Amino acid sequence: MTASSSTNTIAEHVAAITAQLPASVRLIGVSKKQPASAIRTAYQAHLRDFGESMVQEAIAKQEELTDLEDITWHLIGHLQSNKARKAVEHFDWIHSIDSLKIATRVNRLAGEVGRSPICCLQVKIVPDSAKFGFSMDQLWSALPQLNQLQHLKIVGLMTIPPLESSMAEVENIFQQAKTLAAQINERGFDQLHLSELSMGMSSDYSVAITAGSTMIRLGTTLFGDRPA
């Protein structure tokens, strides 16, 4: 594929997806493993939200894109403790707050750095040993402490169904995530108002939108296959 045809393709995909999204759903272009030039192309097609899985990889691309000042950067991958400070410095959103330990650390660093990352709590609606995330039980027991983390803006839940799930199971998982957010909101924690649901990837975003997603994270649908 030539550079110009891949450029056109990314722009076309961004336009096509954007046109079909309800106004309530934010499109995040997952640019992990893609070059900064792909982000620039999607930006020119009016995309402003980009998701990356690895902190260092994202920083390298951000350094190539400093002229694109109004990008919102989303961290969507598991955050290691030793990357937490850089994550706070370089991302607006962290979708992958997957333990009380990392939440507490990010909160402390956010206070030191003087930023307030917008966060989602990553939850596993069904057990999944291949993924990070709070189990439902872990999440319920962590909520009182999460509610005390004053430098985090905790605004929603993020979930990824297990790889082997059927579409019916995926739909059920997304619906349960929405119900869980509503149940947490009903408890009335003063710092926890969960209005965002970060759910839906290339294979399941339609189902996610039907179930109430407010943020879909699309990689291959926008950018094509990731380089190995």
Ligand SMILES: *Cc1c(COP(=O)(O)O)cnc(C)c1O
């Ligand atoms: C890679 C990734 C995506 C995008 O996956 P696609 O299938 O390429 O759309 C979304 N969310 C997370 C957390 C990811 O790691």
